[in-house]
Amino acid sequence: LKKKNRQATSEVDAVPTGMMNFRKKTLGGKRTVSSNFVSPVAQKENSTSSQSSSIPPALAHLDSKMVEHILGESMHDFKPVAWEDIAGLESAKSTFLEAIIMPLRRPDLFTGVRCPPRGVLLFGPPGTGKTLIAKSIASQAKAKFFSINPSSLTSKWVGDAEKLVKTLFAVAAAHQPAIIFIDEVDSLLSKRSGNENESTLRLKNEFLIHLDGAASNEEIRVLVIGATNRPQELDEAVRRRFVRRLYVPLPTREARQKIIEKLIRQVKHNLDVVQVTELAELTDGYSGADVDTLCRYASMAPLRSLTPDQMEVIETHQLPAVTMADFKQALRVISKSVSAEDCKQFEAWNEIYGVRH
Ligand code: ADP
DSSP states (O other), rough: HHHHHHHHHHHHTTOOOOOOOOOOBTTTTTOTTOOOOOSSSOOTOOOOOOOOSSSSSSTTTTTTTHHHHHHHHOOOOOOOEEEEEEEEOHHHHHHHHIIIHHHHOGGGGOOOGOOOOEEEEHHHSSSSSSSHHHHHHHHHHEEEEEEEEEHHHHHTTTTTTTHHHHHHHHHHHHHHHHEETTTTTHSSSSSTTOOOOOHHHHHHHHHHHHHHHHHHHHTEEEEEEESSSSSBBBBBBHHHHOEEEEOOOOOHHHHHHHHHHHHHHOBBOOOHHHHHHHHHTTTTTHHHHHHHHHHHHHHHHHHHHOOOHHHHHOOOOGGOOBBBHHHHHHHHEEEEEEEEOHHHHHHHHHHHOOOOO
16 A cells, blocks of 8 residues: 555646646536536646536436536536645645545455445635645546535535435446545535525435445445535534534645745845745734735835836746845735634534544
């Protein structure tokens, strides 16, 4: 297995960094007139694909419009995300490699008592890399990636949401190995309250049935990854089904430094190692997304100093370098988005329900 792990990692190593841009498509999200089915598998520039031809016969009994909608809207097309694209979180990565990725790649080795968990919960402050982790798992496991956003799902598919969930799991199973990523899972599967309407209850139950079904059937290689910033809101029955519950905390100083280094490599700058280290210190408490925003803001400074006329004619190599002063100015504008109090709450929940990794 160790050898296999190494192979898997080096395959991922081969994925160039800076390939994190992906097209955001989410089931229940906005649908445009021109949105087409795009296979998540890299295709040649000019290759074509038709929706109907991609519907496997096994799904013929399902509502074809819904199947097409799922294939078109929730099956994501993104460039592979390598572990190296995610700064820090080393122990979470090794846990996932062994517990999730390898079993999806080599199901024959992980049967019976070795059968992997089918539900994983990633919890922690916003902007810490939960979505990145889910995408990286899909990239490394060579799994199809389905993403749903409950808040838009429930409003868009009123009355039909339960049927949509059923169809989603069937489509995912037909494309296995597959990952169903549910962002803001708490809003879909929150604690049951007395005044819940009938359709919300049915929707939740449908999810529970499928989570159980995936867990009890070794043939089904569908992994459900839920992400939440509010784990305490989760329904207890749901919490139990997410067997692995991993805390994705704010980045450490080293991780922040890596994010900064990687981003400033893309622009002309005159920061030395000491200054980058200082920036990593100064961003204590920032999430990965906050650090990203900070770097982007600072990197715009050379452009901000230009008049519109200058901007029309200047060559890229003539742009001034980004300086430490630009970052200091950016630090005054871009502040951290997560409070220490929030972190304490995550840590407390992690103590009770999280798994050590
Ligand atoms: P979450 O799902 O936890 O809200 P995301 O995974 O969507 O956060 O991260 C948002 C953005 O923040 C990413 O696209 C990336 O630019 C940056 N980011 C967050 N965490 C990290 C990390 N650990 N390493 C590198 N970039 C990160």
